[in-house]
Amino acid sequence: MANNALIVPLMLLGIVAAVPTNAQTASPAGSATSDPNAFVQKWDRSGKGMLDMKTVLNAAIVKFEMLDKDHKGRLTQQDLAGSVTPQEFAAANPDGDTTIGAEEWFDLVRRHFYAANPDNDGSLSSDEFKTPAGQALLKLVQ
């Protein structure tokens, strides 16, 4: 009975239900999970609380232009320092030059989208953005 007295008020506040069971594995040690809700709300034109590929690519264009400070249509490793590791940069740069072009950028975002969408329904929900793959995508496009 003592436990119920504690748990029921927490449930009423939504605290018990809101804590995901995979909270420990979803975020890398030492860094907080980036909350996708604001990003989803900002881009969600359908009102369904989900983002499809076209919408995510639109966000990716905006992010690309923001990072491309000299407006040459290419991103250097320095431009992407906060978003991708050197290993990820190399993987995203199959032509082996020193920059990520727009097509390479879209390919990278598409790969992350598919990885973050295991149910293959064409859209990413806030919950899917909270998975490790979703967080990796969010880091690219947010």
Ligand SMILES: [Ca+2]
């Ligand atoms: Ca390249």
Ligand SMILES: [Ca+2]
């Ligand atoms: Ca999905």
